[in-house]
Structure formats: C-alpha cells, structure tokens
Amino acid sequence: MIDKIKMYWIFVRNFIVFAITAFLMKLFPKYNVQLRKWAARSSIPTCINEIEIKGNIDEKADIFIANHQNMIDADIIEFLLPNVDLCWVAKKEVENLFLFGNLLSKSGAISIERENKRSLVELIKKADDRLKKGKQFIIFPEGTRNKNPKKLLPFKAGAKLLAEKYNLKVQPLLLLGIDKIITFDPLKVKKGKLTVIVLPTKKPKKKTNWYKELEEEMQKTVDEYYEGK
Template sequence: MKIFAKISWLFATIIIMSSLALMIIFYYLAPRPYARKISAWLIRLGTFFTVEIQGKEDKDAQMFLINHQSDLDICIMETITSKDLAWVAKKELFEIPFFGLALKLPEDIAVTRESKTSLLKLLKDAKDRIDKKRVITMFPEGTRSTKSKMLPFKSGAKMLADKYKLRVQPVVIMQSAKYYNVKEFYYKPGRIKAIYLDSFIANKQDKDWLNNLRTKMQKVYDDELSNNPSHR
C-alpha cells in the first residue's frame, strides 16, 4: 500500500508541475487571473479531488487568511473564488527555478521574514495590489502544518490588515494533508472541505484579534473534525 501511495503521489506531482508549466504559458495568452485559475482547475480535475464549500464568500473581502496543510490549498482557494488573488509567500520560493516564475508572473508578493525593510516593501506591494482590486491572500501560519493543530499566526498578517483597515475573511480548509502530503510522498483522491467564516474589518485597537482568530479557526477545525467522521 505504501508503494502504491508513493506512485500515486508521483502521478499527482506530475499533474501539478505540468499544470504550473501550462500556467506560465497561459499567462502570456490570457489576462490575469485566468491563467492561474485554468491551471488550478487542471490540477483539481487531474488529481480527482472535489471541494465542498460551507459558508459564503464575502464579495467585498480584501484579504483571505487560510490555514495551511498542503500544496493543494492554493489550488483549492483559486477554484472556489473568482477573485484575483495576490498570494503572499516567503522570498525563497520566488527564487526557485520554474516555481518562482509561477509566482513572479502573476505579481504575487514576496516577503523576507524578520526583515523590517521587507515588511515596508510588503506594505507598499500590498497597497498596489489592493488598488488593483486584488485580494491579499495569506497563510498566517507562515508554513505548512500537516497535523490537526494550527501553528501560531505570524504578525505580518495583522500589521498589513491593520494598516489599511482591510475587510478580512478567514477560510478553514479541512484535512488537505490527508490527500496530498509532500513530506510523506502521499496522495489519494478525495473530497476536501473549505469553510468560509464571517468577515470583519481589521481594527488595530484590538491587539489580540489575530490570536483570537487563530483560536476561532482552530475551534471550527476541531468541531468539524469531531462531527464529521469522513475527515478522520
């Protein structure tokens, strides 16, 4: 079974990489965000996973904050919204050959952790994307957590949302690492659930809103896990 899972993972990875290559080509043929949307749908269809949506997307949302477990998370978000997403990712990813190009062409936002200069650039770049009616999209944990507990949220999300008083909508993605896990070379098709939570306007006077949001998102995750056996 483990050998079959690794073969399946290789198949899914080939689909993902091929779709990214097509996205780079599509970028020169189709306006943003269609190149990335097409690529995301090719991955979703090619890897045979479906998405169940709970809650309602706020059409006025300016920022999505999402928990992060798997490389499928970007694909999930791109296929459940028609919005033009501007992803915030660590600078190192932009420097990876081929993959970095898939981030640079759509003008995603690079950030260097623990760098004040980078944070200033993040604010400037985010303002540019917001003015272009794009939605800032972040994994506030900063990296993948393949377990059921979310990592502490990084302060950059709060700083950015507070600065521009953004309308923030959290999204909880359930158990995506159960279906595609790059660390364990594991993949299987299935149905992944994405839960839209209520949006809110960021308020810098509330110094704990980001930590409280993590607690709220974790509770939604835990409740869904307890009440829906299919996630286990």
C-alpha cells in the same frame, strides 16, 4: 503498483499544466488571472474528488487568510475564488522554487522575509500599489506549511498589519482534510474529500486583540472538525 502509476501520472500531468501556464503567462501577461484559474481548474480535480463548502465565501472581501498544509493550497484557493484577482503574499523562499516561484512572480505576488521588519514595511508599500490595481490579497498567516493539521502555527504579523493599515475586510478560510489526500511520508496521493469551512468576515479594530481572537476562533474550528476523527 497501479496506485503508484496513478500518483506519478497526477504529478506529471500537473507539472505539465503549471509549465504551460508559466510559459503562457510570460507571453500574455494581461491574461495571467485567467491562466491561473485555468491551471487550478485543471489540477485540483486530479486529486480532490469532492469539495464541501460550509458557509458562504465573501468574494468581495479585501484579504483572504487560510491555514497552510500543502503545496496545492494555492491552487485550491484559486479554484475556490474563480472571480477574484488574487495578490499572493508569500515568504521570500518561494521565489526560489522551480516553476511555483515563477508563477508567483508573474502574478504580481508580494514576497516577504519572515521576522524581517523592513520586509513588512515593503509589504505595506507594495500593497498600496496592488490595491490601486483592484487586487485582493491572500495570505497564509502561519507563514509556512504546517505539518500538523490539527494545530495551527502561531500567526505572523503580516496579515494583521495589512488589514489594519488599509482597513481591509478579512475573510477567514479553513482547508481541512487535505492531510488525508496527499501525504509526504511516504509520498502518496489518494483522491478524497476536502472540507472548506468559511468563518464570518472580520473588520480589523486597532488596539484590540481581534487578530489573536481570530486565530483562536480558527483553532477552535479545527478542533471541532477533528473531534472524533
């Protein structure tokens, strides 16, 4: 009973934090980056009591890519990159999510329709504007939340096209262990340790298999993490 009360308190508390953030972002749009970072600092410690980072995150990378398992992944990334003005690239369906969609739209995120080539063209056009504003991109290349923490979904083309078009330096990140902290069947929150594995940055090389090789490298890292667990 006590665990359930704690779990519901975490959800209610964080909902209030996000609601306040969305409201303030609407009133003070020029402070949207600071507000997003505040929301991340306020929410992440409620469910994660330790973060182990293996490797050094290059905050000067142009585009960050990460695996995607949970609805709090976005806040984790904002928490890990306190000095980076992130431009999120997200599937269009997220725009319709109550509160989260509002937060994304206010932050200047770019939404795309999966498997829609026209949408990818729009991504390239809008990305030029965001780059001129000094933003750095974050994208989940799997395209959606993955229910299997041990097996990455096939990477979508968006990150590849973006990196190659603008010759962006890519910083791969793996968020591991979140499946033990928040579960959905049944819904449960148990404070735990998150492991972040930082792979070396990559420079895209056109007409090579760099993107597929990166996917394989990230999957190998996931395999090594879960081996024996």
